[in-house]
Amino acid sequence: MPPIRFIIPAFALSLPLLSLPGAKCLAADPGPFAGDAQRGKILFQQNCALCHSTGLPGSPPSGQGPLLAGVMGRPAASLASFGYSKALEASGITWSAASVDRFLAGPGTMVPGTQMAAVIPRPADRADLIAFLGNLRPLPLRKEPRWTAAVVRVPTPGDWQNDAPGRHHQIRIEDLPHPYATVSAGNSPHTRKHPPGAALLVPPGFTVTLFASGLAGPRLLRTAPNGDIFIAETRSGQIRVLRAPDGADKPSEISVFARKLSGPFGLAFYPLGAHPRWLYVGNLNSVVRFPYRDGDLKARGPAEVVVPRLVESTGGHTTRDLAFSLDGRRLFISVGSGSNVAEGMTPGSPVALPAWEAANALGAAWGYEARRADILVTDPEGREPLRVYASGIRNAVGLAVQPSTGLLWASANERDGLGDDLVPDYITHVCEGGFYGWPWYYLGSHEDPRHAGERPDLAGRVTVPDVPVQSHSATLQMTFYPADASGPAAFPADYRGNIFASFHGSWNRTGRTGSKVIRIRMQGGKPTGGYDDFLTGFVIDDSHVWGRPVGVTVAHDGALLITDDANDTVWRIAYSGR
16 A cells, blocks of 8 residues: 655745746746746746646646746737737737736736736735746747647537526536546637627526626626625726616616725625625735615725735635625635645645644645635634635635525635546535535545545545536626515516526636526525526637626516626626516
8 A cells, every 4th residue: 555645734834945847948047037036936836827827848737817938028918829808908018027027016007907816016026926937938829728639529518509598407426527538628718799699598588688888897796785786896906886776777876886905806795684884895815894884885984904814825716705694693705726726735744734634624725725725704803713614615706695594605616627527616505614625636535636645534524515517617606596586577486595606617628618697496495406507698609708707696676687707797687577
């Protein structure tokens, strides 16, 4: 029997020097870059590797961001294989040490509307990262990413061609393929304008209309008790409010509630009930709250810090959703991983493992992944120390508390790089103290081959999620349709208590999936099995989409509202019965 390997450092959160794939391609001559390229390797792994690949032999693939080998001297948005934001395409930037430095210091300031989320605030860190990138030898530009095989594709059940309102999908864990059954695709979606004749599709009896446009990166949204719609415009660092009378197809008032926030995403009103006094906001690395009264279109006071720091590292996943328990005593905060599958975690002493998990949680990661891939919990005032409520959830982008049971639910993105149909994302109720597998296992005791043999003690201890969904769907916000919904747009009775969730769509599948909204039927507060398509039509072909849903909320009149961050819009789905 091979020796058991536990890989955990003795509580040290600092990282030793990483051996990044492709490091041998660093030029021996430091050239014009003054920073420390070796330290830049570490910073790249911590802050950039989730979305970007160096494109060098042996480096892990990523399609969320463009290849970075040879970036210096290259015009922005010039790789044919990547779908850039319109803002970056129009920027006219040529990358140099100076322009990369400015961009990393504030992407949204330099290029308003860019999809780039990571910020490197310290000048010394930027210099080191630039030295690492600048000394990577450029690769010949290719039409397709290096790791994508040229194949004739046969459509599979998970592809967008099989989507239609009402169509049922069910991912069975016993039918999962083996890792690497297909190549790991680099198929980043290219966003296009609304094609002539392209229509969004919903079930019979429903209508879908454009509710608002011209927003600034709309992401998560919540409905205030008085009916106002609050939207986190993450890239712009602000919260916007839309007000519309019941039954209206357009807002009657639009206002910016708060500005100058740091990557705002999660929104939650507190206390629960008809008259909250605070709006809580989940920033990139803090939780703040604004004083609020019914009908406020602008914050009536400055932000008050509730949780000053969530984690030690802020690279990788950047969305922080929030939810309150029904009794109002607990504030849940989701913090996604800093990497795809903890590639940079280093070996350490097995003696430290029991103490580490006792202080954190079963299966808790360490190093720059400490307190990440978790759902954290504190009290609404932030007085109680943050602790891990559930661990091993790679990125719980959406949180919601089920009104009928009080259970916390999460909409989670799983890992990439194992093939077209691994690993399924999922939507699930979250057990306190539960461990959901990342990075060692997935969907029960399926071991990730990239961590083979590292944690045999965790086999059989992984909580299996309720509803697996198609791999690489990138499920984001979720919401429960209210049991007491009323109004001119309210859905029929059999929709009450059901879950609606958005699928943003990912880059790691050969046949495109996602870019839709789905429905999970519930009975007795539990899923009945699988999920149904509800809103489809955003996908043009395997490479192109004209919309990417993010947020879902139920309006005061019973309509379902959906944000689309590809075209800065909000869509409204109402039931008319016709």
